[in-house]
Amino acid sequence: MSVSIDIDHVVKRYGDNTVVKGLSLHVKPGEFFTLLGPSGCGKTTLLRMIIGFNSIEEGEIRLNGKRINDVPVEKRNMGMVFQNYAIFPHMTVRDNVAFGLQMRGAGKGDIEKRVDDILKIVKIDHLKDRMPAALSGGQQQRVALARAIVIQPEVLLMDEPLSNLDAKLRVEMRNAIKKIQRHIHITTVYVTHDQEEALAVSDRIAVMNNGVIQQIGTPQNIYKRPFNTFVAGFIGLSNFLDAKLQKDGNAHTLHFKDGYNVTMDNLDESAKDGESVIVSVRPEEFSIVPAGERGISAVVESSVFLGIATHYFMKSDDGNNLEVIQYQGEGSYLPDGTAVSLQLKSGRINVFHSDSAETMIEGGHNGTN
Numbered sequence: 001m002s003v004s005i006d007i008d009h010v011v012k013r014y015g016d017n018t019v020v021k022g023l024s025l026h027v028k029p030g031e032f033f034t035l036l037g038p039s040g041c042g043k044t045t046l047l048r049m050i051i052g053f054n055s056i057e058e059g060e061i062r063l064n065g066k067r068i069n070d071v072p073v074e075k076r077n078m079g080m081v082f083q084n085y086a087i088f089p090h091m092t093v094r095d096n097v098a099f100g101l102q103m104r105g106a107g108k109g110d111i112e113k114r115v116d117d118i119l120k121i122v123k124i125d126h127l128k129d130r131m132p133a134a135l136s137g138g139q140q141q142r143v144a145l146a147r148a149i150v151i152q153p154e155v156l157l158m159d160e161p162l163s164n165l166d167a168k169l170r171v172e173m174r175n176a177i178k179k180i181q182r183h184i185h186i187t188t189v190y191v192t193h194d195q196e197e198a199l200a201v202s203d204r205i206a207v208m209n210n211g212v213i214q215q216i217g218t219p220q221n222i223y224k225r226p227f228n229t230f231v232a233g234f235i236g237l238s239n240f241l242d243a244k245l246q247k248d249g250n251a252h253t254l255h256f257k258d259g260y261n262v263t264m265d266n267l268d269e270s271a272k273d274g275e276s277v278i279v280s281v282r283p284e285e286f287s288i289v290p291a292g293e294r295g296i297s298a299v300v301e302s303s304v305f306l307g308i309a310t311h312y313f314m315k316s317d318d319g320n321n322l323e324v325i326q327y328q329g330e331g332s333y334l335p336d337g338t339a340v341s342l343q344l345k346s347g348r349i350n351v352f353h354s355d356s357a358e359t360m361i362e363g364g365h366n367g368t369n
């Protein structure tokens with residue numbers, strides 16, 4: 001049976017330095033939940049609080065509603081996979097995976113069967129007699145994963161498990177991890193600073209900065225409707241433009257510096273007439289139209305052909321550097337120096353208050369309550 005995890009106003013201090021600041025979140029049974037944020041934001045610290053390597057200064061962590069603050073690591077029944085694999089170099093794959101079961105006093109026959117089953121699940125059963133030094137990085141990480149899950153933990157914790165692998169293997173392994181997690185349906189908390197990896201594997205993501213959660217949501221929700229400018233800038237690419245808001249009855253108009261304006265019908269009541277706002281636009285949320293048409297005037301400075309799309313680096317007439325993506329079939333190639341107009345897709349762009357940096361899109365929330 002899968003368990004839920006409640007993190008309830010937890011605080012972690014190192015001396016005078018508070019690195020986790022009254023943080024709360026709920027992980028559902030069987031969920032693949034990711035903590036995502038820049039280096040030093042407190043992800044690993046929080047993960048270590050869940051498994052019990054770190055003390056909890058304030059607040060509570062509960063498993064299926066039961067407080068575990070004072071339960072020692074070995075009694076928490078959690079498996080953990082580390083960035084550096086942490087497998088025993090002097091033991092075969094089979095012995096590495098069997099180790100945790102032996103420590104728990106499982107019988108010989110039982111150990112053999114469970115190790116065989118798990119090695120099949122992580123697809124390294126053909127390597128069971130190898131020593132770790134004779135394995136690739138991806139294979140070693142599969143051993144580490146097998147070792148963590150063979151003990152049938154209630155919770156699987158992973159701390160940047162893919163960061164030592166090359167780019168191609170990272171993609172292969174993240175797909176494998178996601179598949180295995182779905183298969184065994186274990187509540188999983190995954191730590192990464194790689195936003196693409198987080199989007200690819202997670203059911204939900206908590207975006208953290210400086211010990212505080214910025215937003216919790218599904219990958220789609222966080223990408224499409226970031227709660228604040230930090231999330232908009234951290235997840236995927238965003239262009240940020242200044243605009244002034246004008247209220248016209250129920251609708252609002254965004255006025256950009258060079259006279260272009262866009263009507264919005266999805267802003268909430270916090271949007272005030274005359275307010276300065278920040279508009280975030282994904283590179284694929286521009287429509288490129290010929291120069292002179294309505295839009296933000298810009299010139300192509302350089303471009304990168306990516307096969308599926310062309311990525312343009314442009315400069316707007318009022319001096320903003322803009323990144324714009326044109327998918328194959330959406331128009332002809334624009335050589336450097338081409339003048340264009342950029343129109344915005346009003347249903348897709350995001351608008352933030354300049355002062356609080358928080359969204360004013362209707363229904364936009366940070367998912368923390």
Ligand SMILES: Nc1ncnc2c1ncn2[C@@H]1O[C@H](COP(=O)(O)OP(=O)(O)OP(=O)(O)O)[C@@H](O)[C@H]1O
Nearest residue numbers: 014019037038039040041042043044045046192193
């Ligand atoms: N044992 C410790 N003593 C003092 N400060 C610590 C200790 N461990 C971590 N910190 C500090 O706590 C903050 C959060 O660290 P943490 O390792 O949780 O960040 P992170 O988000 O996991 O970053 P990274 O992606 O680089 O691992 C950092 O400022 C770090 O220097």
